[in-house]
Amino acid sequence: MxxxxxxxxxxxxxxxxxxxxxxxxxxxxxxxxxxxxxxxxxxxxxxxxxxxxxxxxxxxxxxxxxxxxxxxxxxxxxxxxxxxxVPEELHELLQIPGVGPKTLQYLNKELGIKSVEELERAAKEHRLRRLVHFGETKEENILKAIERYRQRSTRIPLGIALPLVKEIVEALKKSGFIEKIEPAGSLRRRKETVGDIDILATSNDAHAAIEAFVHLPVVKDVIGKGSTKATIVTREAIQVDLRIMESKSFGTSLQYFTGSKEHNIKLRDLARQKGFKLSEYDLEEISTGRKVYCESDDGVYRKLGLLPIPPEIREDAGEIEAAISGKLPQLVEYKDIKGDFHVHTDWSEGSNTLVEMATAAQKLGYEYIAVTDHSKALGVAHGLSEERMLAQIEEIHKLNDTLSDFHVFTGVEVDIKADASLDFPDSILKQCDVVVAALHTGQKQARREITGRLITAMENENVDIIAHPTGRIIGEREAYDVDIDAMLDAAAGTGTVLEINAYPNRLDLSDVNSRKAKSRGVKIAIGTDAHNTGHLGLMEFGVDVARRGWLEKEDVMNTRSAKEVRFKD
DNA sequence: GCCGTTTTCGGCCCGACTGTTTTCAGTCG
Known part of the structure; x- marks a missing residue:
């Protein structure tokens, strides 16, 4: 493709x-x-x-x-x-906040500026303030913007942003000045990384709510503070905005600030076609000037004659068309999840015992987990030898005899070695309920080799799931060079399930690739890759990715009961 | 450049903010 x-x-x-x-x-x-x-x-x-x-x-x-x-x-x-x-360097200048195409053109024409360095020099030499439409303030602001641009923080992984926001929201609720409160933006859409964080609220006393916000313990700096909006920077250098809205506008505001920008553009276009003007304040009937207010953002969609669109898929990727034709997917939900297919114990690199992991999973309301410790090739992770693998299987069988209403599937995260062979022979793999295969070494190989190794693994009838299929680690390591389309075709052809690894710095498959997988009929298993009992809770992040990938209950293996779990026949 | 149960031409998302202007253009989210 x-x-x-x-x-x-x-x-x-x-x-x-x-x-x-x-x-x-x-x-x-x-x-x-x-x-x-x-x-x-x-x-x-x-x-x-x-x-x-x-x-x-x-x-x-x-x-x-x-x-x-x-x-x-x-x-x-x-x-x-x-x-x-168009000179290539000009491109970077657009990244400077406050410099748009018009300014760029103008500066290029008047002063021959082609790069950020040249712009900085011109500003320092006060050559900008002499231009028409420029002045001292603008010149200073450009210098500040260049400074900010150079120190710009990278986007924050959702795994860090989400707990932080929960902490802030809880603290604000306790202040007593908040009525409704909801985080918006890419965080609400559960994007894998978020930029700034936007929180919307209504309040009986906006001034007091803003004061409470800027004095929270997480606040390191207060960047701006007005009557209805404040911006702070946290200890972790994350920027958070709080906006106090009027109650009657909360639905339209939440819709607007949740985005995405592209989604909003299309939605407003659609509103216009239906004779309405949609803004963050209200939905206005153009012919009469009558203003319609919405309590919730679902209400905005309903008023426009659409099914409510879940925040996770508001990306202008076909969701508005689907809502119009009544064909929105019924997205998988966290409450549908009945088990976890990727769990480590202290037999390899995990820190909790088999029993501890099983008990913790049962407490989450699950029916099962698959224990998938590493195979021997992964020495750093204390991978299991064949003898220890068999011993673990034995122990799991014994454990299952003592458990009621819960089942532990035997399994392994078997290494796909550099020569494409698997780290355990079929005779061992056959004895595992769930074989998860993963590529941990030789990640620098060429596309042909990497793709070939994954396909060879999938062709093995004992391999049920491919873990973290692209190997990317957010903010640290690019995906290895795999031909995604070939991999998905092979998964479809062999009936191999692909994983959404829920670990927040992996989220692999990604949302986009998960959707591609679905379009080819490939099933998905969400695995937390838990290394301790606390990690089991990361499942939510995997569900978020699945939802962003338009996955429905039947696309996700984890929604099946223990009895219904079947991989390759 | 695209598009059409108001239009094959004249629209194209909306509002806030900023700095430079005396009425607005550019930029941002």
């Missing part, structure tokens, strides 16, 4: 046009087409071949021609010429 590749070209064109200062709507048209293609599960080459490109919403005569040219020749004349016209 070359969908991502084609979308990438269109995104680049959109950005180049932006730097050139072209018509905003033309810029948006390219970005819109790119998004539509990115979100299409059908192969773009197939669509092009069947001359159906213009059926894609946002793709018209001109863009269809360009896609055709690019797919056929691997090049696009228009794109090449654009790249020649």
């Amino acid at each position: 070359r969908n991502a590749e084609v979308a990438g070209v269109l995104y680049n064109i959109s950005e180049l046009l932006e730097i050139k200062g072209e018509n905003t709507f033309k810029i948006r048209a390219y970005a819109k087409a790119a998004r539509a293609i990115e979100g299409t599960t059908e192969d773009i080459e197939k669509i092009a071949l069947e001359k159906r490109l213009k059926d894609i919403p946002g793709v018209g005569e001109s863009i269809a021609m360009k896609i055709g040219e690019y797919l056929a020749t691997g090049r696009l004349q228009y794109y090449e010429e654009l790249k020649k016209q």
Whole structure:
């Protein structure tokens, strides 16, 4: 599939046009087409071949021609010429807050500025303040913005942001000045990483609520404080905004501040088509000026004649169309989860015993876990020898005899070695209920080798699940070079289940890849990769990814009861 | 550049903020 590749070209064109200062709507048209293609599960080459490109919403005569040219020749004349016209370095300047395309063009024309360094020098030499439409303040602000840009914090993993927000929300509730409170933004959409955190609330005393917020123990700095909004920075250098809204506007506000931006643009467009103007304050009927207020953000969707769209899929990736046609997925929920398929014990690198892990899982209301300690090749993790593996199986059988209403599946996280062979012979694997295979070594190998190793593993009838299928670690390590489409096809062909590893710095498969897997009929198992009893609680993060990937109950193995759990026959 | 139960031309999401302006353009979220 070359969908991502084609979308990438269109995104680049959109950005180049932006730097050139072209018509905003033309810029948006390219970005819109790119998004539509990115979100299409059908192969773009197939669509092009069947001359159906213009059926894609946002793709018209001109863009269809360009896609055709690019797919056929691997090049696009228009794109090449654009790249020649726009110096590469200019791009970075758009990252400076306050510098947009117009300013960029102007500075380039007047002062020949092409890079952040040149802009900084011009500001320090006070050459900016002499320009028309510029002044002392703007010049100083640009210097500050460059400073901020250089120290910009990377996005925060959801695993860190979520507990922090819970702490803040609880503390604010205790203050007594808060009525309704809800975190919004990418955190509410459960994106794997979040930028700044936005919290919305209603209050009987906005002033007191703001004061309570800026004096919370987590606060390190107060950046801004007004009558209805305050911005703080926490000890962990995370920026948090609190906005106090009027109660009657809470639904529209929550809808607006939850985003995504792209989702909001399309929703407002749809509202307009239906004769309404949607803002964060209200839904206004254009012909009469009558204002409609919504208690909840679900209410906003209902008033527009849509089914409520869960926050996790508000990305303008087909969810609005699905809501219109009544075909929204019934997303899997945490309460559907009956067990965990990736659990370690102190037999390998875990810190709790078999019994402790089983008891903790039972307390969570689960019916089962699969114990999947490492195999011997992973020396650093005290991988099990074949003898110890058999001994563990024996012990689990004994444990099961003592348990009621709970089952421990025997299992292993078997290493896929650099030569594509598995770390245990079939004779051992056969004795495990659940075989999870994973690639831990040789991650630098070429795409062909890596993909081949994974496919070979999946072709083994004893291998049930591929753990953390791309190997990425958020903020630390890129995914290994695997051909995702080939892997998904092999999973579909062999009936191998792919994991969503719920560990917050893995979340692998990702949301996008999970959705791709679903479109090919590949089943998913969520595994926490727990190394202690506390880690079992990470399941929620895996469910978040599944929901963002549009997965429904039947797509997820963990929703099956212990008796219904079946992998390859 | 796209698109059409108001339109094949004239729209295209909305509102706040900022700094530079005396009425608004650019940028942001």
